[in-house]
Amino acid sequence: xxxxxxxxxxxxxxxxxxxxxxxxxxxxxxxxxxxxxxxxxxxxxxxxxxxxxxxxxxxxxxxxxxxxxx
Numbered sequence: 879x880x881x882x883x884x885x886x887x888x889x890x891x892x893x894x895x896x897x898x899x900x901x902x903x904x905x906x907x908x909x910x911x912x913x914x915x916x917x918x919x920x921x922x923x924x925x926x927x928x929x930x931x932x933x934x935x936x937x938x939x940x941x942x943x944x945x946x947x948x
Contacts, residue, residue: 907915
């Protein structure tokens with residue numbers, strides 16, 4: 879009889895070995911590229927957040943003053 883736990887351990891080690899092999903194939907960004915792209919994402923997220931916040935404020939103002947009549 880074969881030992882099922884030994885087979886599971888081998889497949890786990892093989893799985894992690896394959897992960898490491900794939901990570902070695904990755905073309906990693908330089909520190910400068912990573913900083914630039916991270917800054918760009920934060921800038922776009924802040925801009926979109928400000929625009930959506932302004933739209934939300936505008937709709938809230940319209941609903942409060944025109945529809946509800948505060």
